[in-house]
Amino acid sequence: MSATTHTLVVEVDEEYGARFPDLEAAMKWRVECSDSNSCEGFMECREVHEVGKWRETAEGPYECDEDCPWYDQEEFWFHGVLHTWHSGYAWTVPYDGCPVQASVAEPPGEAYPLLVGRYEVEPDWDDEFCYVTLTSAGEAQLSKARGAA
Structure with missing residues (x-):
């Protein structure tokens, strides 16, 4: 397991405050990664995948013709790059x-209301999206921030 940690960073949105000075301060947030080089993930390759007369289609390695070079192969080299088949x-x-x-769409629900601070989170992936949840350290950090507020 990687030693990479992810941190939810919550700050006052100064730009929003300047545009709407009569409103309550708004918060902005982002996720920081301690070592993005050690985080693993994949993305769909949008390049053409062909070898000789064979051109890849949406059925992948299991539904293609048995004579196809990538038949029954979950990993295959296309255009000099090792590819992995992921259904969907x-x-x-x-x-x-x-x-x-790059993928987190919203802060963890248990972090609301958002308070300025740094909170350790961990990723929770489903088939399409990445969510983050507070770790026990993140929960302690949030409790401390709520006590100071």
């Missing part, structure tokens, strides 16, 4: 960077 994503390549940082 087709042929994929390694994600460059932190997929958690």
Whole structure:
């Protein structure tokens, strides 16, 4: 297991405050990664995948013709890059960077109301999306922030 950690960073949104000075302060958030080079993920490759007379179609390695070079192969080299077949994503390549940082759509529900601070989170993937949940350290950090507020 990687030693990479992810942190939910909550800050006052100064730009929003300048545009709407009469409103309550708004918060903005982001996820930071301690080492994006060690986070593993994949993304769909949108390049053409062909070898000789064979051109890849959506059925992948299990539904293609048995004479096809990638028949029954979950990994295959296309255009000089090792690809992995992921059902629902087709042929994929390694994600460059932190997929958690790039994919999280919202902060964890238990973090509301958002308070300025840094809270350790862990990724929770479903088939399509990445969510984050507070770790026990993140929960302690949030409790401390709520006590100070």
